[in-house]
Amino acid sequence: MTWPTYIPLWPLSFSPTLWFALTLVIAVLLGEGLVRYLKLPRIVGYFCTGLLLGPAGLGMIPELPAVEWRLVVELALGILLFELGCKVNLRWLKANPWIAYTSLLEAGATFAALFGLLMWF
Known part of the structure; x- marks a missing residue:
C-alpha cells in the first residue's frame, strides 16, 4: 500500500x-x-x-x-520613529529651549566628529 x-x-x-x-x-x-x-x-x-x-x-x-532584511529594518525604524514622535511634547520643549539647542549641538558635533574621523581614515 x-x-x-x-x-x-x-x-x-x-x-x-x-x-x-x-x-x-x-x-x-x-x-x-x-x-x-x-x-x-x-x-x-x-x-x-x-x-x-x-x-x-x-x-x-x-x-x-x-x-x-531591508524591509523589516525599515518597518522597525518607522515604528520606532512613530513612537518617538508620539512621546515628544512640543509645549515642554518650547518651555525648555536649551534642551533643543543642546540636542542640536550634540547631533552636529557628533556628525562633525564622525565625518572628520571617516575622512581622516
Whole structure:
C-alpha cells in the first residue's frame, strides 16, 4: 500500500517562514518579560533579546544579507520613529529651549566628529 499524497509525511518539517515567525514571537515575549522584570525601556529589552537570539548569540536568527532584511529594518525604524514622535511634547520643549539647542549641538558635533574621523581614515 502506498502513502496517500494528501497526507503529510511525519515528522512535519518547519518552513523557514514559520521558524522566523516563531522566533519573532519568542523574541517579543522575552523582550517584554525583560522589560517588566528589570523596569527598563522597551527598546532596551528588544535590543537585548535580539542580541541574545541573533547570530552573535544563540544563532536563532540567521545572518542574512542586508537586502533580505531591508524591509523589516525599515518597518522597525518607522515604528520606532512613530513612537518617538508620539512621546515628544512640543509645549515642554518650547518651555525648555536649551534642551533643543543642546540636542542640536550634540547631533552636529557628533556628525562633525564622525565625518572628520571617516575622512581622516
